[in-house]
Amino acid sequence: MENKAFDYIVIGGGSAGCVLAGRLSENPDISVCLLEAGSHGNTWIVNTPAAAVISIPSKINNWAFETVPQKGLNGRKGYQPRGKCLGGSSAINAMIYVRGHQKDYDQWAELGNHGWSYQEVLPYFIRSENNHDIENEYHGNTGPLSVxxxxxxxxxHERYITAAKEQGYKILDDFNGAEQEGLGVYQVTHINGERCSAARAYLFPHLERPNLTIFTHASMQRILIENQVAVGVEVKHGGQIKQLRAHKEVLLSAGAMHSPQILMLSGIGDEKELLEHGLEVTQHLPGVGKNFHDHPxxxxxxxxSDIAGTFGVSLAGTIDLMKQISRYRKERRGMLSTNFAECGGFLKSTPEKDIPNLQLHFVVALVDNHARTFHASHGISCHVCLLNPKSRGSIQISGPSIDDPLLIDPNFFDHEDDIEDMVNAYKITQQLMHSPALKMLHKKDLFCASVKTDDEIRHILRERADTVYHPVGSCKMGVDELAVVDxxxxVYGIENLRVVDASIMPNVVNGNTNAPTIMIAEKAVDMIRAKQLHA
Structure with a gap:
């Protein structure tokens, strides 16, 4: 990497960064440089959906962050896997294609974020999507992202749906259409049984473009700012510190953890916090790193008792796995095409809720401690997460270097309403799992057999709850004093610098965050192009 200049420099090759680099480089007259701290990511570990079980508990394509001790989780440190390769977290996630609730975006707009209502963002969801199974006004069938x-x-699948019917729940085959409340089988971002990460969708088909430059294993140091204008970046690559210049814009897409860190290391953040670490203050923006939150x-x-279709260690399971590997190689079908969290849906913790505030992920394996605690047995699991938590935390730096550990604090269960909503969530989910269609197959309840009272539920929630991998909000979009971007x-106060990733969400969406992050980047591309037209 020499000291070069480009029109646009994209920091971070995750879901948003791949969209930005792929879309902006469609114009052959514009030069784009994409910087990714991890590897290329185009390997069988990424492409085979079931291989996510290798990455999630390890540091393979994964930053594998830990949080600071969580007072709401009895002082435990949480675990935050985040993708570290081209494709970012879309290279290691459960591939679930969910956009959130329509009211999420209307609420963003009501907060002063004009242009972000549901009807205004829907075209970008549609533009991004190539849905192979649903054709209607809510879905796209020609976009780069295969669904x-x-x-x-x-x-x-049938057992889960039968259990849902036994509980009187509506069955949906589309969680991204007219309504969200109900249970069913998720659609996923894959193509012919292989993972369709954002890199596979937006980047890998275009690697031959002469105007697209990609550097992997590139560690961002800081954004270069002169006279309140972002003019480039300082990056470590191949053991050397280099400076790259950006003629038009620097686009920060490093995710909910790293985007605020990079801003702070560049002198943008809370003045007091920056000075504590000996950083020169370029722009006092107290909201950088604040408003961080996640789905508990x-x-x-x-x-x-019936191990068919489940993962685990047994003689019968090993024999079946050999057959499944052979089948996957020939047909790209069967267990190796699993996203693990195959079924789920959206429910209300109490009937008077306006929209669903709980999401379920039904998993065809035993899940304990993010797959870091091993159980040889075959089994099933069911996640339940709180979709609109009131607790807010922060991302803070511990020093003036990109290599200094981040202080990640989602502040789970800080707000009392969150724990009370989760008590109801616990009861609702347990009732579903105890429906006849599922309970008849249970052998042992691993964690909850002795839990009876509300106080015991609160205790086990604090003992065992953690993230479901949807961190957002640390560079929030808005018009209030904690807003980081408009x-x-x-970015307020700095020209030619945008943040484009899940960190800009004022409030986390009611669902998985990958599809909304891709939408955010698709919309950003239009805004970037519009600026150039009027330049």
Missing amino acids: SNLRTDSPW DFIFSYTV PQLC
Whole structure:
């Protein structure tokens, strides 16, 4: 890497960064440089959906962050896996294609973020999507991101849906249409049984473009700012510190943890905090790193009497796995095409809620401590997470270097309403898992058999809850004093600098965050192009 100049420099090759680099480089007259701290990411570990079980508990394509001790979780440190390769977290996630609730975006707009209502963002969801199984006014069928039904042929789909019917829940085959409340089988971002990460969708088909430069294993040091204008970046690559110049804009897409860190290391943040670490203050923006939040999540796990379609260690399971590997190689179907969290849906913790505030992820394996605690047994699990938590935390730096550990604090269960909503969530989910269609197959309840009272539920929530991997909000979009970017995603007080990723969400969406992050980047591309037209 020499000291070069580009029109646009994109920091971070995750879901948003891949969209930005792929879309902006469609114009052959514009030069784009994409910087990614991790590897290329185009390997079988990424492309085979079931191989996510390798990355999530390890440091393979994964930053594997830990939080600071969480007072709401009895002082435990939480675990925050985040993708570290081209594709970012879309290279290691459960591939679930969910956009959130329509009211999420209307609420963003009501907060002063004009242009972000549901009707205004829907075209960008549609533009990004190539849905192979649903054709209607809510979905796209020609976009780069491949979305389709699962190909696992799992017997647990029918059992889960039967249990949902036994509880009187509506069955949905589309959680991104007219309504969200109900249970069913998720659609996923895969193509012919392989993972369709954002890199595979937006980047890998275009690597030959002469105007697109990609540097992997590139560690961002800081954004270069002159006279309140972002003019480039300082990056470590190949053991050397280099400076790259940006003629038009620097686009920060490093995610909810790293984007605020990079801003702070560049002198943008709370003046007092920056000075504590000996950093020169370029722009006092007290909201950088604030408003950080995430979906708190609890998991039920059961060993089962019928192991077909579940993962675990047994002689019968090993024999079946050999067959499944062979089948996957030939057909790209079966268990190796699993996203693990195959079923789920959206429910209300109490009937008077306006919209669903709980999400379920039904998993065809035993899940304990983010797959870091091993159980040989075959089993099933069910996550339940709180979709609109009131607790807010922060991302803070511990020193003036990119290599200094981040202080990640989602502040789970800080607000009393969150723990009370999760008590109801626990009861609702347990009732579903105890429906006849599922309970008849239980052998052992691994964690909750002795839990009876509300106080015991609160205790086990604090003992075992953690993230379901949807961190957002640390560079929030808005017009208030804690806003970091305006509705055009431009950083306040700094020209030619935008943040484009999940960190800009004022409030986390009611669902998984990957599809909304891709939407944010698609919309950003239009805003960037519009600026150039008027330049």
